[in-house]
Amino acid sequence: MESTMKDLRGGESVLDMSPRATVGGGVEDVYGEDRATEEQLVTPWVTSVASGYNLLRDPRYNKGLAFSEKEREAHYLCGLLPPALMTQELQEKKLMHSIRQYQVPLQKYIALMELEERNERLFYKLLIDNVEELLPIVYTPTVGEACQKYGSIFRRPQGLFISLKEKGKILEVLKNWPERAIQVIVVTDGERILGLGDLGCQGMGIPVGKLALYTALGGVRPSACLPITIDVGTNNEKLLNDEFYIGLKQKRPTGKEYYDFLHEFMTAVKQNYGEKVLVQFEDFANHNAFELLAKYGTTHLVFNDDIQGTASVVLAGLVASLKLLGGTLAEHTFLFLGAGEAGTGIAELIALEMSKKANASVEELRKKIWLVDSKGLIVSSRKESLQHFKKPWAHECEPVNNLLDAIKAVKPTALIGTSGVGKQFTKEVIEAMAALNEKPLIMALSNPTSQSECTAEEAYKWSEGRTIFASGSPFDPVEFNGKVYVPGQANNCYIFPGFGFGLVMCGAIRVHDDMLLAASEALAKQVTDEHYARGMIYPPFANIRKISAHIAAGVAAKAYELGVATRLPRPADLVKFAESCMYTPNYRSYR
Ligand SMILES: O=C([O-])CC(=O)C(=O)O
Numbered sequence: 243m244e245s246t247m248k249d250l251r252g253g254e255s256v257l258d259m260s261p262r263a264t265v266g267g268g269v270e271d272v273y274g275e276d277r278a279t280e281e282q283l284v285t286p287w288v289t290s291v292a293s294g295y296n297l298l299r300d301p302r303y304n305k306g307l308a309f310s311e312k313e314r315e316a317h318y319l320c321g322l323l324p325p326a327l328m329t330q331e332l333q334e335k336k337l338m339h340s341i342r343q344y345q346v347p348l349q350k351y352i353a354l355m356e357l358e359e360r361n362e363r364l365f366y367k368l369l370i371d372n373v374e375e376l377l378p379i380v381y382t383p384t385v386g387e388a389c390q391k392y393g394s395i396f397r398r399p400q401g402l403f404i405s406l407k408e409k410g411k412i413l414e415v416l417k418n419w420p421e422r423a424i425q426v427i428v429v430t431d432g433e434r435i436l437g438l439g440d441l442g443c444q445g446m447g448i449p450v451g452k453l454a455l456y457t458a459l460g461g462v463r464p465s466a467c468l469p470i471t472i473d474v475g476t477n478n479e480k481l482l483n484d485e486f487y488i489g490l491k492q493k494r495p496t497g498k499e500y501y502d503f504l505h506e507f508m509t510a511v512k513q514n515y516g517e518k519v520l521v522q523f524e525d526f527a528n529h530n531a532f533e534l535l536a537k538y539g540t541t542h543l544v545f546n547d548d549i550q551g552t553a554s555v556v557l558a559g560l561v562a563s564l565k566l567l568g569g570t571l572a573e574h575t576f577l578f579l580g581a582g583e584a585g586t587g588i589a590e591l592i593a594l595e596m597s598k599k600a601n602a603s604v605e606e607l608r609k610k611i612w613l614v615d616s617k618g619l620i621v622s623s624r625k626e627s628l629q630h631f632k633k634p635w636a637h638e639c640e641p642v643n644n645l646l647d648a649i650k651a652v653k654p655t656a657l658i659g660t661s662g663v664g665k666q667f668t669k670e671v672i673e674a675m676a677a678l679n680e681k682p683l684i685m686a687l688s689n690p691t692s693q694s695e696c697t698a699e700e701a702y703k704w705s706e707g708r709t710i711f712a713s714g715s716p717f718d719p720v721e722f723n724g725k726v727y728v729p730g731q732a733n734n735c736y737i738f739p740g741f742g743f744g745l746v747m748c749g750a751i752r753v754h755d756d757m758l759l760a761a762s763e764a765l766a767k768q769v770t771d772e773h774y775a776r777g778m779i780y781p782p783f784a785n786i787r788k789i790s791a792h793i794a795a796g797v798a799a800k801a802y803e804l805g806v807a808t809r810l811p812r813p814a815d816l817v818k819f820a821e822s823c824m825y826t827p828n829y830r831s832y833r
């Protein structure tokens with residue numbers, strides 16, 4: 243025991259978790275728990291150390307068969323592992339082979355989550371080195387299915403569940419999380435998970451998936467990431483009647499009760515982690531998302547991925563597409579199907595970018611952008627009954643109650659789907675766009691794939707291969723009339739990891755719209771002539787860490803310019819600085 247502690251002292255943050263080290267009641271208590279009858283009170287024994295068996299059980303430090311002979315000797319691992327030694331590269335090869343054996347994407351998802359629970363560095367190595375193959379598993383579309391089935395997948399906590407039961411004690415709950423130095427929180431209340439609706443507490447899959455990308459694509463350390471699900475109940479009857487549902491079985495409160503709870507949360511976050519922690523709001527319903535962003539945007543470092551991240555990625559694609567379409571942004575006409583967070587967020591950022599370039603007012607340029615919601619084209623005669631975030635888009639036009647007629651009335655050059663409802667871009671819709679434009683720009687942004695407004699194949703086929711196409715969830719390249727078309731993935735995951743990393747690396751304390759424009763510009767610049775030649779308006783994901791470094795640099799540069807960056811002095815080369823700060827998942831040697 244004495245020698246155990248001595249050997250471990252000074253080891254690089256490998257803590258002694260040996261069962262021989264005792265706390266409080268000693269060894270008897272540890273094993274006494276097993277022998278206790280149900281009525282007996284026992285103390286849950288707290289471990290705080292990692293060596294031997296417990297080292298293998300700690301995903302932060304476990305390396306499995308990659309522990310060297312010396313490490314096995316020094317850390318009481320002899321006999322606990324089979325004799326073979328493997329490099330991390332060989333482990334990666336073995337795991338990719340076994341993941342590829344699964345036919346069902348959800349099985350791959352579970353296998354990856356199990357790897358994360360077992361060996362965190364290997365998980366991130368796999369994700370970084372195989373990003374194009376694994377992104378559709380840990381992220382859209384598979385993460386959507388994982389949320390729908392999260393109750394049965396859930397094994398161990400991957401983030402914090404803060405339910406209404408914790409009202410008045412949220413600060414204490416935050417302190418239960420084992421890490422203190424948190425830099426990024428992704429929080430959802432589960433009310434609008436992708437285009438799948440209210441999944442309540444099961445929405446946890448989304449913050450977990452987004453933060454895995456923060457690390458893999460953006461380079462934020464895993465220990466600095468905290469996924470949170472706020473559980474205020476659900477209005478999903480199926481979940482309320484499900485005996486296995488893992489969340490609070492009650493309807494969602496609205497108004498003061500909801501906002502007071504969120505205020506307690508936001509206050510506790512700032513108190514516990516300081517003003518430089520980034521809070522990313524994710525998949526809140528429209529009726530709360532805009533209000534929360536407006537309310538906390540002036541006091542906290544907050545970012546709404548569905549409003550701002552989606553806007554920035556779409557703007558990048560539009561700017562890039564001008565190379566193929568010609569003209570300036572202000573010379574195009576945009577029509578959206580869907581006037582929620584994504585639709586109005588994108589529309590507003592386009593208008594802002596146009597106004598900067600065209601030297602005209604945002605109000606004037608909004609007239610180039612039209613939105614259709616469930617009632618039809620948003621027009622001025624409907625203004626009184628519109629939610630506040632739709633009002634700026636109510637332009638002069640005769641009422642039109644469906645998308646096809648709206649296309650005929652507005653004559654858009656670009657059609658953007660943000661409806662959350664699948665199959666809305668029918669053959670007639672795409673044909674109408676193709677009749678108006680030599681190269682129609684079509685984005686089907688709703689997620690997951692089942693909610694996409696159309697497929698890539700439909701967009702190409704119904705426009706005789708003339709469409710420039712991008713979607714929120716991935717589609718494979720399409721062969722049509724002997725030509726291969728590569729669809730773009732206009733998903734906010736291009737933006738948020740680099741955007742958040744940029745904020746964190748310069749110690750920003752506020753987000754500003756100009757940073758979103760800087761992120762769009764940085765992303766659009768990564769599209770090369772070779773990509774354009776293949777009809778692409780987004781760069782391949784394989785280069786995402788380089789892309790993220792450029793986005794981070796653009797965002798940080800803007801933060802310094804605006805005086806909201808606290809890390810001083812400003813690094814001279816922000817791209818290099820970003821690259822040098824990124825987490826790498828290679829194993830470290832243990833003394
Ligand atoms: O998660 C994604 O794939 C994109 C997104 O934010 C959403 O659809 O809500």
Ligand SMILES: [Mg+2]
Pocket residue numbers: 436524525547548
């Ligand atoms: Mg989202």
